[in-house]
Amino acid sequence: MEHVTVPPLSRLAICGGTHGNEMSGVYMVREMQKHKDARAGSVAITTVMSNPRAVDACRRYIDKDLNRCFTDALLSSPITDSTPYELLRAKELNDQLGPKGGAGAVDLLCDIHNTTANMGLCLIFYSLDWVTLHIYKYIQSKMTTPVRAIQLDIPLSEAYSLESVGKYGFAIEVGPQPGGVVRADIFNMVKEAVDLTIEWLQRFNSGETFDGGEVEAFSPVQTVDYPRDPTTNEITAAVHPQLQDNDFKLLQPGDPTFLSFSGETMRHEGAALYPFFVNECAYYEKKIAYQLAKKITLTFPSISVKKD
Ligand SMILES: [Zn+2]
Secondary structure (H helix, E strand, C coil), X not given: CCCEEECCCCEEEEEECCCCCXXXXXXXXHHHHCCCCCEECCEEEXXXXXXXXXXXXXXXXXXXXXXXXXXXXXXXXXXXXXXXXXXHHHHHHHHHHXXXXXXXXXXXXXXXXXXXXXXXXXXXXXXXXXXXXXXXXXXXXXXXXXXXXXXXXXXXXXXCCHHHHCCEEEEEEEECCCCCCXXXXXXXXXXXXXXXXXXXXXXXXXXXXXXXXXXXXEEEEEXXXXXXXXXXXXXXXXXXXXXXXXXXXXXXXXXXXXXXXXXXXXXXXXXXXXXXXXXXXXXXXXXXXXXXXXXEEEEECCEEECCC
């Protein structure tokens, strides 16, 4: 692959509290905001508490999931008396950190999330983004705990989450951590990933060339709902103990997936795939018990800063 050059990446946004009860990002942003006008060498850092009302209430959101509000259609929709709080907030964030797809957007947007699933540290990003792939490879090479990537194959106009507002961006998703809880081990993983991201940006801006290569990523294929009673819509089974906490462990045809409350085991049908977001608390309302992904290999070119 041909070498790629990119203009300096000097404006970084670190966001937390996009979901108001995901405490790693809330405390990370609060900690960074103690040091006003943060600058790390060549990188100017903006810290943002994305959904302050939900953070105050320690809830995922007030009216609507903020992290589903950043599609082009929603960002350009007219404001009325009934516009949900989170959509108003999404427009404010787009003004502050974007505009999405525009020249004035921050160079890199990093949005911090937690999951109740046992997913460890994952970077989630859209399409093929050489900057994010290089940062992913860098973080993975430096951290002692597993670091994985989930690539969402969605066009930018339909990309719904906050990180799509930056020129480059990714979500840091770390778990397991219950809503409203802050765990030191999880917090430290987030902090290490943020510090390594800043370190990579500084080295990149100083003129270092980073070699191309290959990384593994997970590409979502389908979502699976809980078994439900057809009349009441209540769930009739929980995630099976053999699937619980086994995110990213290959699920083979015939492997147990659910255990019904009457004691019946349900099993995986179809191709062998990798489960993730297994029993994520916030996804009960989205009717998702777990998601399934295939493993892909992403090849990326060497990269360095574009000089005038
Ligand atoms: Zn979240």
